[in-house]
Amino acid sequence: MQIVDRIRETFRENAAMLREIENKADAFFGKKNLQTSLMQSITMLTTRWVKMPVTP
Numbered sequence: 628m629q630i631v632d633r634i635r636e637t638f639r640e641n642a643a644m645l646r647e648i649e650n651k652a653d654a655f656f657g658k659k660n661l662q663t664s665l666m667q668s669i670t671m672l673t674t675r676w677v678k679m680p681v682t683p
């Protein structure tokens with residue numbers, strides 16, 4: 628049971644750190660700008676992949 632409790636505590640600590648990182652990224656980039664930038668990057672990568680010629 629102690630192992631399970633330690634794992635749960637570690638998950639809570641990790642979640643708190645991820646929220647802090649997310650808040651800092653939102654403050655630095657702006658939430659809308661970050662989401663738009665990520666979507667543009669994903670779109671650009673996928674369109675490049677689709678346009679790549681297939682060679683036998």
